[in-house]
Amino acid sequence: MAKKDVTPRPKKSGWVKKFGIGLLGGVIGGLLVIGGFYYLSGGSVNPFQSNEATSTSGVTDDNDNVQVSNVKVDADSDTTDAVNKVQDAVVSVINLQNASPQGSEGFFDTEQQEDDSEEEPAGEGSGVIYKEDGDNAYIVTNNHVVEGQNGLEVLMSDGTRETAELVGTDAYTDLAVLQISSDNVDTVATFGDSDELKVGEPAIAIGSPLGSDYANSVTQGIISSLNRLVSSQSESGEDVNINAIQTDAAINPGNSGGPLINAGGQVVGINSSKIASSGQAGVSVEGMGFSIPSNDVTDIINELEQNGEITRPALGISMLDLNTISTEQREQVLKIPDSVENGVVVQNSGNNSPASDAGLEQYDVITKADDKEITNSTELRAALYKKSVGDNLKLTFYREGEEQSVNVKLSEDQSIIEQNNGNQ
Known part of the structure; x- marks a missing residue:
């Protein structure tokens, strides 16, 4: 994460x-300073180009004291x-x-x-x-x-x-x-x-x-x-x-x-x-x-x-990632083919929600949104939030082992309380 x-x-x-208040926190034990310069020829970037210059004094003076070299650099x-x-x-x-x-x-x-x-x-x-x-x-x-x-x-x-x-x-x-x-x-x-x-x-x-x-x-x-x-x-x-x-x-x-x-x-x-x-x-x-x-x-x-x-559209469902469901539940409750390994399980669908109005039911397993494969709830949200309220979203899902598709007209319905992986 x-x-x-x-x-x-x-x-x-x-x-x-x-x-x-932040999510990156952590113990900072010190500061690590890493410097790097790269030089490429042939039209590439050279971060520091020096003009030709001649030192007006040596590195030491007449008394052998160290001096700063007076070389001008165009940085x-x-x-x-x-x-x-x-x-x-x-x-x-x-x-x-x-x-x-x-x-x-x-x-x-x-x-x-x-x-x-x-x-x-x-x-x-x-x-x-x-x-x-x-x-x-x-x-x-x-x-x-x-x-x-x-x-x-x-x-x-x-x-x-x-x-x-x-x-x-x-x-x-x-x-x-x-x-x-x-x-x-x-x-x-x-x-x-x-x-x-x-x-x-x-x-x-x-x-x-x-x-x-x-x-x-x-x-x-x-x-x-x-x-x-x-x-x-x-x-x-x-x-x-x-x-x-x-x-x-x-x-x-x-x-x-x-x-x-x-x-x-x-x-x-x-x-x-x-x-x-x-x-x-x-x-x-x-x-x-x-x-x-x-x-x-x-x-x-x-x-x-x-x-x-x-303002974002919603499906009006609570959901779980399929990869969190046991093999036994997949076979006995969801009844999906063995070839279906990823997707989103409809845990509940609110009354009069966009999802229920379109015909989605509890335990349907959503595998595609607008014909693009969906592996988890995060990807489903990403597809959903590309839409606006009033748009249609095509969902492909499995019910009782059979693949089906519906078009859901999206609204602002937020009737279901967020659970587990959340409400959309």
Whole structure:
């Protein structure tokens, strides 16, 4: 499971208050700095090109004292040009939460504690200013960065602090939009077309790893892969599903919500998570970060600006992944062919729901959506959420061992309480 990154911020007293607002957490035992430069010829990128220059003094003076060599180096590159275009639009996002007066726990009632509590930093992430509209400017960040907030602050690139207002959030895609005053906004980032990305092209991450003390840190890598389905859960238990860009540009706790940019300085992704370890043995993993593609981001933030939330279609079913069902139950209850190994079991279907109206019943096993194979509930949600309310979704399923198909007209029906793998 991919984990989210948001950096707890230490209090001035020296005590570190731990909050679980991020999903990437973990013990940070130190800082590992890895530097890498590559030089390619024939029109490729050379990060540092030096002009021909002659030293005006040797490495030592007449008294044999060591001197700095006066060799001029032109450090401009595609990377520095790209970073300069967007760096001032990158901010640190500070999540403020209520803290009860010290020693008051259990003494006052809940309402009294809330009245007496003060907001203090609970964690930090990153964000990027993407729009300026009159007196207001808009920032995109991750939902898990702002989750549980009682207030929000934004630390601008010049060190200015701004109070931020939460415009809207979407847990499913792990995105959120904030609004600040545009008075101190000088730079607004531009989104690039993530559909045009190619595996192997340069990728640059900017953000606040470990918090605002390291704000505007830049790391560079490549696009490692595209269309990676990354699933996790938010702090509140909601499913998070991202069709992500994979990159080996270093993404650390605190980078969440910051931009992934291309060589042209355009935002092509919003950094969201990384895999730090794998398997029960906790095998360490390096260079596996994930970003939400810009084309998906723009669709979500435009709707969040307008409505404060995302309206999605629903089937009105609770469901289970077929691979969680025992062989005995498959044979005796579901009665599916042995060749059907993956799919989604309809656990229940609400009365007058889109699914029941279309004829789906309990214990039907859905194997395709719009003729594309579905192996689990995450993939079914992904197919469903590509649709709009009122659209039709063709579902192929097995009932009593026979394959059938129905067209479901989607609505906003949310009548069934989420169970196990959830309601859709």
